[in-house]
Amino acid sequence: MSDRQMSDSSYSHVINVGADKVDIADWLFNLPDAEYQRCSPDHIAAGATWTDDGRRMSINVETIGGSLVIQHYVAEIAEPNYCKMVSISDVMAAYGRTKVQVIWELSVKPIDADHCEYTNHVRAFATEEFLAYCEKNNINFADAAKARSEASSNHNKGETPLFAESIARRAREKRSDRP
Numbered sequence: 001m002s003d004r005q006m007s008d009s010s011y012s013h014v015i016n017v018g019a020d021k022v023d024i025a026d027w028l029f030n031l032p033d034a035e036y037q038r039c040s041p042d043h044i045a046a047g048a049t050w051t052d053d054g055r056r057m058s059i060n061v062e063t064i065g066g067s068l069v070i071q072h073y074v075a076e077i078a079e080p081n082y083c084k085m086v087s088i089s090d091v092m093a094a095y096g097r098t099k100v101q102v103i104w105e106l107s108v109k110p111i112d113a114d115h116c117e118y119t120n121h122v123r124a125f126a127t128e129e130f131l132a133y134c135e136k137n138n139i140n141f142a143d144a145a146k147a148r149s150e151a152s153s154n155h156n157k158g159e160t161p162l163f164a165e166s167i168a169r170r171a172r173e174k175r176s177d178r179p
Contacts, residue, residue: 004126006100007149009156012119013164019108019116021171025078028058028085028106031166036060039162042155044068058085065151068092073104082107088127098133100148101125106163118164122156124148 015022029048036046044061051057056078060071069092073085085104090097105121126134126141134141 004131005123006126006145007122007124007152009123009149009153010119010121011157011160012117013161014111014115014117015108015164015168016115017168017171018113019081019110021174022108022116022118022167023080023171023174024083024106024108024167025056025075025080026174027167027170028083029056029078030170031058035166039166040155040159043159062155064155065147067094071102071104073102081109091130093133095133095137095139099127099129101127108167118160118167120156120160120163122152124152 031046031048033046037043040062042063044063045059046061047059049057049059051074056075058071058073058075060073062069062071070090071087072089073087075083076086077084083104083106085106087102087104089100089102091100101124103123103125105119107119107121108116109119110116126145130144131141133139134144
C-alpha cells in the first residue's frame with residue numbers, strides 16, 4: 001500500500017518515568033473517555049472493546065482536518081512498551097463517507113532509569129473505497145494526500161505530548177497502587 005500512502009507523521013516527547021514502569025497497552029485499553037478528550041481538543045470519544053475473534057480494539061472518535069473520523073483500531077501488537085494498532089477508519093468528509101486505513105504505533109524507549117521517550121507514529125493509506133470516493137468527486141489523489149498529511153501531522157503534533165503525559169500519569173498511579 002506504499003503507493004497509496006497519504007500521511008506519515010511521528011512525534012516524540014520525553015516523560016519523567018522509566019520505561020520499565022510504562023504499560024502502553026494497559027493505558028490504551030483502560031483510557032477513560034474524559035482523559036482521551038483532554039489529550040486533544042479534536043478528540044470526541046474513546047472506548048475499548050473486542051473484535052468478534054477476540055482481539056483487543058480501541059475505538060477513537062475525533063476530527064482531523066475538518067472531517068469526523070471513527071477509528072476502529074485493532075491491536076496487532078499490544079505490549080507494555082509497544083503497540084501497533086490498525087484501523088479501517090470511517091471518515092465523514094465534505095462529499096460524504098469513505099474509509100482510510102490507519103496504522104498507529106505507540107512506543108517508549110528508555111533514556112535512563114527515570115526517563116523515557118514516547119513516540120506517536122501515525123500513517124494513513126487510501127483504501128479502494130477512498131480511491132473511488134476521490135474519482136466520484138473529482139478529487140486529485142495527490143491533493144487529498146497532501147491535505148491529509150498536513151492535517152494528520154498537525155493533529156499528531158498536538159496530541160503526542162498530551163498522550164505521553166497521560167501515559168506517565170497512569171504509570172505513576174499504578175506504582176502508587178502497590179502495597
